[in-house]
Amino acid sequence: MPDRPAAAAAATIDPARVAGLIERERAAYAARHPASQRAFAAAGTNLLGGVPMTWMRMWPGGFPLYLAGADGARLTDIDGHSYVDFCLGDTGAMAGHSPAPVRAAVARQYGELGGATTMLPTQDAAWVAAELARRFGPTHWSFTLTATDANRWAIRLARQLTGRPKVLVFSYCYHGSVDEAFIVAGPDGPRPRAGNVGAPVDPRQTTRVAEFNDLPGLERELAAGDVAVVLMEPALTNIGIVLPEPGYLDAVRELTRRGGSLLIIDETHTFSAGPGGCTRAWGLDPDIVTIGKSIAGGIPAGAYGLSAALADQILNDETADLVDVGGVGGTLAGNALSVAAMRATLEQVLTEAAFETMIARAGRYTAGVRDVIETRGLPWNIVQLGARAEYRFCPQPPRTGGESEAAADPRLDEYLHLYTVNRGVLLTPFHNMALMSPATTDADVNAHTRIFAAAADELLT
């Protein structure tokens, strides 16, 4: 289990100074990116919110950069600027952009052999399933197009398998647009997460919620005996990185087993911890593993894996329609193109050796950021999880999602994201997260450290 980093001493940041710096950086951003700004303005006529997918409005500066192309750990915008990309498509491109083996596999399947979607299996699929089993443990795998769908279908299977109605998630988790997961814990009890769009039902009807690292809270919620499945990331990664305390995950496993609930470990982001994610790195033993985003080198693909016993049970359940309209599966899931891309990614790109390099680079990044935080006395911290690292605006790493949410500072986020993007470094817009790909270099990391130090110095001048 990783150690928690030490806290920094406190320096104060003047909000008026932050506001002035944001104004300056916004002006610089607009001046540097006229072509992106024009493209965004023109797209508003027919694209909802002016973007292909509404999250793309999240970038700082009032409009997103328009992509010209990307290769490895770098991307270029249509104004001709090149960036070191630590966002990596918010993990979708953890393998780097268009790595050569995936390019070749996609060209072969789509171009030479032909056929992306046929409703017929290809032989790559069994190879990928065996590799996922080797890496993560569960023996029986099925494919989806997204991590969201992997979680949705795994939840359905868990309900069917246990005959229980409810899901349990952790406050401020994110598992994709899974209806059941938009619930948070609060002083007055659970409540729907703010901004939950068109919820089918109040999530309190479907879901129980506990704070991460709070075992008595989890035990209380499981006591009613109605939880089919606990859906969790082994470390929260969507509200900063919240690491499990020593022994916590073992106790979660013990409590779920004792209470008759299944356990899904969602490795979509925590795959950064190593070739088999946290599941392998920390010796976890979930009933189901879900994963998506990066496993096909940027081509849409997700997967869920079940233990042999659960696979056997569900396949022999005559009331479960797995082959037609039972609510599990999708027309394009497991398609030949995704599966070929998964094979190339797992076989040749996100290898054991690649993880060693990526994790070392993230260590360098973390040390650089921590040094800036400590030497400036900033009341911030940084947490590393394998190939990813994230800083948060509180002196100690938070131990729950609720604590981490309370440390959010959208103004500092905006300033740091604008400052770095204006100087050729792209961070993830939803977090202060940096992810290393196999193509990320020490020089890329050093560039970020220099820029981050300069941004901190300007804040404190």
Ligand SMILES: Cc1ncc(COP(=O)(O)O)c(C=O)c1O
């Ligand atoms: C842990 C986790 N699971 C699932 C998802 C859903 O991924 P997708 O949006 O690709 O379906 C995300 C997305 O950020 C995630 O962070």
